[in-house]
Amino acid sequence: xxxxxxxKTGAKVFSFEFYPPRTAEDTAKLFNTAVELKALSPDxxxxxxxxxxxxxxxxxxxxxxxKAQFGLxxxxxxxxxxxxxxxxxxxxxxxxxxxxxxxxxxxxDPHNVDSGARRRDYDHAAQLIxxxxxxxxxxxxxxxxxxxxxxxxxxxxxxxRLKEKVDAGAEYLITQLFFDNAFYFRFLEKTAAAGISVPxxxxxxxxxxxxxxxxxxxxxxVSVPAALKAGIERWEGDxxxxxxxxxxxxxxxxxxxxxxxxxxxxxxxxxxSRAAMAILKNVKTTV
Ligand code: FAD
Numbered sequence: 001x002x003x004x005x006x007x008k009t010g011a012k013v014f015s016f017e018f019y020p021p022r023t024a025e026d027t028a029k030l031f032n033t034a035v036e037l038k039a040l041s042p043d044x045x046x047x048x049x050x051x052x053x054x055x056x057x058x059x060x061x062x063x064x065x066x067k068a069q070f071g072l073x074x075x076x077x078x079x080x081x082x083x084x085x086x087x088x089x090x091x092x093x094x095x096x097x098x099x100x101x102x103x104x105x106x107x108x109d110p111h112n113v114d115s116g117a118r119r120r121d122y123d124h125a126a127q128l129i130x131x132x133x134x135x136x137x138x139x140x141x142x143x144x145x146x147x148x149x150x151x152x153x154x155x156x157x158x159x160x161r162l163k164e165k166v167d168a169g170a171e172y173l174i175t176q177l178f179f180d181n182a183f184y185f186r187f188l189e190k191t192a193a194a195g196i197s198v199p200x201x202x203x204x205x206x207x208x209x210x211x212x213x214x215x216x217x218x219x220x221x222v223s224v225p226a227a228l229k230a231g232i233e234r235w236e237g238d239x240x241x242x243x244x245x246x247x248x249x250x251x252x253x254x255x256x257x258x259x260x261x262x263x264x265x266x267x268x269x270x271x272x273s274r275a276a277m278a279i280l281k282n283v284k285t286t287v
Contacts, residue, residue: 002102003015003141004102004172007263011118012258012263014042014264014283015201016269017203017265018046018047018265018269020048029272031070033269035070038070040262040284042280043071045072047062047063047066047074047075047076051081056078056079056186057094058097059076059077060094063218064127073102075104076095077106077107078132079108080105080107082113083121083122087132092132092135099235102139102140103132103138103140103141104143105141106142123240124161124164125165130171132167133168140198141170142165142173143172143174143176145158145177147183159190160257162194162196170198171199172201173199173200175202176199176203176220178223178252180223181260183223199263201263202262204266204268205268205270206259210232210233210241213228243275246275250275254282254283
């Protein structure tokens with residue numbers, strides 16, 4: 001069932017995010033991860049896309065394998081900064097031929113796109129969403145940012161742009177990761193007030209080390225609550241202690257979100273299953 005159909009049933013939707021591996025060893029690891037996570041019956045898995053020339057085809061290929069061989073419902077991420085309209089049309093053709101009908105439509109990060117690779121057909125995700133809807137046959141989602149997108153001047157300005165994505169055809173949204181649920185609940189109120197009524201799936205990621213926390217928070221400009229920072233500092237250097245703390249923190253976050261009305265959870269896995277499995281098991285035995 002497409003993610004959009006599943007969301008309409010009102011049942012909580014659980015999903016995992018993967019990225020295309022680069023080596024044979026990482027590919028084997030990802031396939032093991034997929035097998036393990038499939039046992040938890042996720043509603044879909046999504047596959048990221050880096051913004052360079054042939055990258056979308058890696059995403060399409062991995063989606064096709066996860067769907068055909070592992071029987072998983074897939075959502076292909078598609079970025080637009082490095083593509084012309086013609087290239088996007090070709091990628092969409094490939095997706096259709098592989099029977100992949102769900103796309104998360106994104107702009108991509110300008111700093112990840114070489115100046116020579118940047119095309120000028122698309123400046124924002126809303127334009128890609130409009131093209132995908134025009135092409136027809138795709139269930140389309142978009143990204144959103146409870147603590148605002150780093151380039152936006154204010155959260156309100158960002159939400160006004162988000163409304164344009166929904167008006168262009170985004171049928172659901174997945175959030176940037178966040179560690180403080182207050183941002184998500186405030187975001188739900190503000191987006192509803194702005195007339196956005198599509199489901200907003202919270203994106204969660206268990207943090208497994210101090211460096212990782214610093215990298216992600218710097219890159220994505222998300223806040224780290226004092227309790228999380230203290231825990232990460234407390235368990236740095238103790239792998240098992242860190243894992244336990246991290247899973248407990250994310251599970252508590254997940255439960256509060258679901259009880260507070262979130263339509264489900266999107267877990268950023270970094271292609272590893274252990275933490276994602278533990279969190280989802282904790283959640284599913286409680287909800
Ligand atoms: P947009 O919706 O275009 O917004 C980007 C910025 O432009 C915002 O500040 C917005 O307020 C502003 N804006 C929008 N429209 C206008 C307008 N008309 N005029 C002026 N300003 C405007 N990146 C990847 O490269 N690959 C991935 O697979 C990937 N997956 C992601 C999945 C999720 C769930 C999330 C949250 C992000 C993902 N990203 C991915 C990162 C994403 O590409 C970056 O965050 C990017 O900077 C913004 O993408 P967007 O689609 O939200 O852009």
